Amino acid sequence: xxxxxxxxxxxxxAAAALQxxxxxxxxxxxxxxxxxxxxxxxxxxxxxxxxxxxxASMGPLFQQxxxxxxxxxxxxxxxxxxxxxxxxxxxxxxVVGYAPARYSLWKLFQVTPDSTTLAKAAFALGTVGAxxxxxxxDFNRYIDAQDTLFASGKVPDNAVIxxxxxxxxxxxxxxxxxxLFSAMNAGYSxxxxxxxxxxxxxxxGDFAGxxxxxxxxxPLSEKKQALQMALDSDKLTDDQKSQISEFALDISLHSSAAxxxxxxxxxxxxxxxxxxxxxxxxxxxxxxxxxxxxxxIGEFDKGLVDRNHLLDAISNLGAMSSHExxxxxxxxxxxxxxxxxxxxxxxxxxxxxVLQNLxxxxxxxxxxxxxxxxxxxxxxxxxKAARAALDKLKW
Numbered sequence: 001x002x003x004x005x006x007x008x009x010x011x012x013x014a015a016a017a018l019q020x021x022x023x024x025x026x027x028x029x030x031x032x033x034x035x036x037x038x039x040x041x042x043x044x045x046x047x048x049x050x051x052x053x054x055x056a057s058m059g060p061l062f063q064q065x066x067x068x069x070x071x072x073x074x075x076x077x078x079x080x081x082x083x084x085x086x087x088x089x090x091x092x093x094x095v096v097g098y099a100p101a102r103y104s105l106w107k108l109f110q111v112t113p114d115s116t117t118l119a120k121a122a123f124a125l126g127t128v129g130a131x132x133x134x135x136x137x138d139f140n141r142y143i144d145a146q147d148t149l150f151a152s153g154k155v156p157d158n159a160v161i162x163x164x165x166x167x168x169x170x171x172x173x174x175x176x177x178x179x180l181f182s183a184m185n186a187g188y189s190x191x192x193x194x195x196x197x198x199x200x201x202x203x204x205g206d207f208a209g210x211x212x213x214x215x216x217x218x219p220l221s222e223k224k225q226a227l228q229m230a231l232d233s234d235k236l237t238d239d240q241k242s243q244i245s246e247f248a249l250d251i252s253l254h255s256s257a258a259x260x261x262x263x264x265x266x267x268x269x270x271x272x273x274x275x276x277x278x279x280x281x282x283x284x285x286x287x288x289x290x291x292x293x294x295x296x297i298g299e300f301d302k303g304l305v306d307r308n309h310l311l312d313a314i315s316n317l318g319a320m321s322s323h324e325x326x327x328x329x330x331x332x333x334x335x336x337x338x339x340x341x342x343x344x345x346x347x348x349x350x351x352x353x354v355l356q357n358l359x360x361x362x363x364x365x366x367x368x369x370x371x372x373x374x375x376x377x378x379x380x381x382x383x384k385a386a387r388a389a390l391d392k393l394k395w
Contacts, residue, residue, distance in 0.1 A: 023057040030061050034068075039081045042068070046088045050095070059098025065089030066104045073111045083114040090117065094124025102128045106138050119163040126167030136173045139164060143179050147186045161188070162195050169199030177203050177210040178218055185225050207233070208240045215248050220262055223251060224269045231276055242282035249273040249288045253295065270295070271309060278316025286320045290328045293317050297332070311353050318357025326363030329354055333369050340376045351382050359389030367393055 034045050046065055049058045069076065069086040076082045086108055093101040105121045105128070112118065122139075129135035143164055146156040165183070168176045177200060184196040203210070214226035230236060230244040252270035257263040274292045277285045296313040299305040314332075317325050333354050336346045355373070358366045366389070373386040 023054050026052075026054050027057055027061060030058065031064055034061060034064060039079070039085070043081060043085055043088065046085065046092070050088065050092045055092070056096050059093060059096050059101065062089045062093040062096070062098060063101035063104050066093065066101060066108065070104065070107050070111050076112050076114075083112055083117045086112065087114070087117045087120050090121040090124050094120070094127045097127055099128045099130075102132060102135055105129075106135060109138075109142065113157075115157050115159045118157070118160045122160060122163035122167045126170035129167070130171055133173075136168075136171055136175060139168050139171070140176055140179045143168070143183055147183055150186055150188065158189065158192055162192055165192070165195040165199045169195075169202040172203050174203060174205045174210060176200075177205075178214050178222075181214050181226065181229075182218065182222060185222060207235050208244060212244055212247055215244070215251055220255075220257070220265045220269075223248065224265055224272070227269060227273060231272075238280050242277060242280045242285070245273040245276035245280075246282065246285040246288060249277065249285065249292060253288060253291050267299075267305070271312070274316050275312060278312075278319040281319045281321060283320050283322050286317075286322045286324050289313075289317045289320055290324065293328065293332070307347060307349060310350060314350070314353040314357055318360050321361065323363055323365065326358065326361040326365050329358050329361070330366045330369055333358065333366070333373065337369065337373060337376055340378065348379065348382060351378070352385055355382070355385040355389045359385075359392040362392045362394045364393050 030045060030049050034042055037045060042065065049055060049061055065085050066089040069082050072082060090105055090108065093105060102125060105125050108117060108121045125135060146161055149156055168180060180196050180200040184193050184200060211226045211230045215223045227244065227248045230241055248269055252266045252273060255266055257266050270292060274289060277289060293313045296305065296310050300310045317329065336351055336354065339346050358370065370386050370390045374383045
């Protein structure tokens with residue numbers, strides 16, 4: 001029985017060797033014929049090789065066709081057959097997964113603007129370029145350049161852009177995340193933007209970390225969009241969303257802006273991140289929430305924002321449930337009381353908000369000033385709110 005099994009194995013091995021020899025011989029014949037054939041015959045040879053039973057072994061032939069086009073780059077603009085040849089070679093190199101062709105495929109981007117050829121080359125690179133840092137970097141630079149072109153008012157080739165997005169999604173390298181994020185928000189058609197988003201979401205890795213990277217390093221408009229994506233995502237936990245919001249709040253508090261539009265974007269991101277932190281009662285961000293309140297008070301006093309933003313800043317800080325939050329709101333109450341003593345009326349709704357949040361925090365640090373509030377010339381309603389806050393203090 002063992003002898004029989006050995007004979008079977010030997011037979012299979014010999015058959016495989018013969019098949020490999022046959023494949024190599026057929027490949028050599030195809031390559032030799034391709035080298036001496038006219039353009040029309042070269043195209044026919046490629047089509048026959050792709051349709052044949054030994055197509056899987058024809059990778060070197062498909063690369064040879066691509067290299068032939070590259071070597072004759074000066075003739076490509078004057079003869080459409082070169083693009084046809086390159087398109088078949090590129091597509092089939094991807095079909096058979098012939099990785100050695102990857103650099104030749106990328107060179108096509110410097111040789112021809114033909115939409116079909118470049119789309120097929122890009123799609124093939126999504127398979128044969130896996131794990132190659134140079135190819136991935138080439139894709140990233142190319143898409144960044146296309147975004148810049150698009151921003152200048154010129155319309156890139158959507159078919160090529162779409163194929164690049166699909167390829168980058170298949171390659172799945174984390175370095176492509178910010179590039180795809182930028183492209184997703186560049187203003188392309190909905191269909192193309194969706195492809196960019198799908199490619200971005202297919203990248204494996206620390207999604208929260210990648211979004212944080214966008215908030216840290218990319219332009220201001222993208223920072224805000226990354227925050228929104230994080231808050232909308234079902235891939236992140238509430239704790240992760242809170243951490244990203246804290247990072248965004250830090251960035252928005254400590255970044256400078258040269259023009260009104262940028263200042264508005266920073267302010268919007270600050271409000272959004274603070275609201276997220278407040279909604280999740282993320283106490284770790286208390287120090288930033290205090291800074292946020294300080295900045296919002298200044299903006300309100302200068303007439304830059306309306307009362308609702310200040311009310312939100314007060315309640316979001318009150319949600320921190322920390323001693324530091326109570327100290328800061330108590331200081332704010334002291335300031336408001338000083339205005340009232342001097343006969344300067346302060347917005348009742350803001351006073352109510354401070355009192356209510358001090359009551360919710362229930363920290364005895366506020367005792368003296370809540371007590372004093374009742375002796376000033378506030379309305380009966382404000383004095384009642386001060387009394388209610390006092391009653392909630394914990395001793």
